[in-house]
Amino acid sequence: MDRAIVYAGSIPLDTDVLRAGRYVKEGVGRLAEMLFGQGAMAASGLACTPSTTALSVTIGPGSILAPGALDATAIGGAGGGLAADTTAIACQYLNEAAQVVAIPSSGVTCTIYALCGEVDTDGTVLPFYNAADPAQTLAGVSNDGAALPTRRTGTMSFVAATSAPAAPAGGAVVALHTLTVPSEATTLAGVTPEAGQVFWPTIPELATLTLLRAATSPMALMAQSGMIGIPAWASRVELRAIGGGGGGSASNSQSTSGSFSGSGGGAGGDAWGVYAVNPSGADGLQVTVGAGGAQQMTGGTTQVVYQGQTLLQAAGGVPGAFYATQGSAGGIGGAASGGTIWNLTGGYGGDGQCGTATFAGYGGDGPWGGGGRCGADAGMAGTKFGAGGGGAYSIAGSTSAGGVSTGGAGYQGCVLYRFLP
Incomplete structure (x- = not known):
């Protein structure tokens, strides 16, 4: 100087x-x-x-x-x-x-x-x-x-x-x-x-252990709907939303002319991005976590809303369903929107029956796998976030008293988040 x-x-x-x-x-x-x-x-x-x-x-x-x-x-x-x-x-x-x-x-x-x-x-x-x-x-x-x-x-x-x-x-x-x-x-x-x-952020804020731990920590998991508060030092938030998985299809075989192999549900969508936040404001992040779809039901939509605007959302997977007496198509994956890193559509559920041909009606895998396995007289439920449920299969006359073998449920969605300076 x-x-x-x-x-x-x-x-x-x-x-x-x-x-x-x-x-x-x-x-x-x-x-x-x-x-x-x-x-x-x-x-x-x-x-x-x-x-x-x-x-x-x-x-x-x-x-x-x-x-x-x-x-x-x-x-x-x-x-x-x-x-x-x-x-x-x-x-x-x-x-x-x-x-x-x-x-x-x-x-x-x-x-x-x-x-x-x-x-x-x-x-x-x-x-x-x-x-x-x-x-x-x-x-x-x-x-x-x-x-x-x-x-x-x-x-x-x-x-x-x-x-x-x-x-x-x-x-x-x-x-x-x-x-x-x-x-x-x-x-x-x-x-x-x-x-x-x-x-x-000020130098004292940058020097705090809270900020250092938060900036280097893995993303936190939110598996139920609610509000996330914004820490005073944060200026951005990293978010990943996973939609709920779709339910698998049932089977209702009572004779060789009936349907005997159900299809799997699609996986939930996957949106990921980084967004600006204002720690001085009163608003937090409003999280809605999509539920897993029951048998032949669509999974719920997961979304994050901030100051009245939707930042990102991931739709639930579509269920496996019969399009004909002996035709069961796997559900498509849920769509995603709002992500600044990516917007990925969930994976398809496996097809079940197509006329006299049958396929493995497995549920679509979520981001971490977990698609439900097709199962005899009852499809298996999805086991990881966003995964679809498996379809049920049965031979003629083996179904339950109600005449239906139950499809597996999809697994719920989730939100991952991490605040950044």
Whole structure:
């Protein structure tokens, strides 16, 4: 980092002090670039509180680190000072008091932008040395009594818009919070802002054992419907949803002309992805786990909903079913949607009978196998998440008193999750 040099007995100049300030700003900026990366943006504080009585939000105090210029304009003056230096550097901008920001209208999705720049403030009438009369102090330059700015500060203002505005000269525009405003709304009651990606975890948060363990731990399993809370340090969540397996088909052979070999149920769909979350919001992840399908019934859909929107879902497998007196086709796998890593359709269940030919009516395997085996007088149930049930087969007259050999049930779905910084 550069430092100004002065000497005993030399006459101090205004540029000695101005250069010291510029050197400090550049040194701190280069250090920030080492921590966050060149060109990165980071925000701290700046809480967004929606109004319950108007279409506005209040942005609290805080700071932003964003690219800017060392000095977009000359600093100092009155016969001295430093010329402008537009070298790009990471700059700090402050918001020292809460500001109210109006929302443009209802029925829109808008973003709160911070307009970051530097301004010269704190105007003061300064005393100047009078070379013509050393005993006299001048009030301002040439004794004109005019005030001069005494502080150059990085500051910010805010605007709500549907697209990014132009950046101030030598400054930056930073997207902070996004809000979806319902049509015909007159207030923002019930609206939850979604924080942007500029809100990084702090060093103490990154240093906690909780975060380190969570970031390196395997995905957790949720095998029943419910709510998952979001930890304070998280900004993303990795999710994998598996739909319930379809049930296997029965057989009802009473004679050689009847059906005697049922088909297997299809496996549930498989959706996997990573999604942004807001730990400061009140909402968690609402999980619905699809049940396994009973005999000849479709498996349930597994889905994860966040702030009223479905992130991903995996449909249940279709059951094995008879399409004719002696024809039983395996169920197709459930579809998947919303995944950012993949959306996989579940595996098919095995066919049962096709006229005089028979096939092994096994249930479709889930992601970890477990398709139910076809079984004499009763198909076997699926044994692992998302697996389909097996079909039943029987010889003429061997069925139970009800005349039906039961197909196996599909296995339920599940959700795997892991929070990330």
